[in-house]
Amino acid sequence: MKTRALLPNVLGTTHDIPSREDCLKCHASASRDVVLGFSAIQLGEANLPLTLDDLAAASEMSQPVSLSSAAVPGTTVQRNALGYLHANCAHCHGGSAPQVGLNMELVTGLSAVCDTNTYLTALMADDTSGSCVTPGAPAGWVGAAKRVEPGFHLMSAVYLRMAARGNADQMPPVGTEDPDALGLSAIQAWIMGGI
Numbered sequence: 001m002k003t004r005a006l007l008p009n010v011l012g013t014t015h016d017i018p019s020r021e022d023c024l025k026c027h028a029s030a031s032r033d034v035v036l037g038f039s040a041i042q043l044g045e046a047n048l049p050l051t052l053d054d055l056a057a058a059s060e061m062s063q064p065v066s067l068s069s070a071a072v073p074g075t076t077v078q079r080n081a082l083g084y085l086h087a088n089c090a091h092c093h094g095g096s097a098p099q100v101g102l103n104m105e106l107v108t109g110l111s112a113v114c115d116t117n118t119y120l121t122a123l124m125a126d127d128t129s130g131s132c133v134t135p136g137a138p139a140g141w142v143g144a145a146k147r148v149e150p151g152f153h154l155m156s157a158v159y160l161r162m163a164a165r166g167n168a169d170q171m172p173p174v175g176t177e178d179p180d181a182l183g184l185s186a187i188q189a190w191i192m193g194g195i
Contacts, residue, residue: 014177022174026091041086041106044070065108072106074113077194080186082106085118085158088183089171102147122147122158123195153191162187 007017043052046067056064072079072086085093085104092098094105094117103117113119149155161171163179170176 016177018175025174026172039086039106040065040070040108041072041083044072044108069108073110073116075194077186077189078113081190081194082113082116082118084183084186088180092172123150148191148195150195151192153188156191159184159187159191 006019009015010017040052043050043055044065044067045051052061052065052067052070055061056066072082074082082104083106086106090098090103090105093100093102095103098105098117098121101121103121105117107117110116114124146155147157148159153159161169162184164170165177165179
């Protein structure tokens with residue numbers, strides 16, 4: 001799906017300002033709110049200028065969440081990947097009806113990576129071993145690649161679609177011309193050994 005830019009290549013960059021129609025594809029459709037990017041997880045770092053605890057103390061939250069319950073579980077590699085997928089993909093692949101059944105939304109109160117939606121929908125389908133990762137689980141297939149194939153980023157649909165541009169495989173489908181190199185690096189590190 002090609003973005004119809006209102007203003008292409010702004011200030012000599014590859015960044016386009018999309019048309020209102022393209023903006024509304026994300027900012028009004030699958031998301032629960034027009035604003036993308038504000039969640040307890042994204043505000044759950046103690047080193048931010050304004051923390052969840054600050055907002056709760058000022059009675060600025062309808063449902064206060066503590067910093068400790070907003071912590072993303074796992075190693076640094078796991079937290080980086082899960083946080084990236086939450087911030088960049090969960091707008092469509094999250095909530096009560098995630099696109100294609102792949103849920104990348106992080107919720108508060110989790111203590112193990114195995115409990116995250118990403119692991120449950122991309123890695124652990126039909127797992128009865130308790131191992132947290134079940135390579136080759138049937139529900140993990142998307143087209144010719146599994147959603148996430150541990151140890152093989154070039155066989156993982158999540159990575160391949162993030163890297164694709166200019167065709168129907170591109171994720172996100174609108175709003176970008178170039179793959180996010182830092183995001184790809186975080187997801188590659190996770191798939192190749194951080195899972």
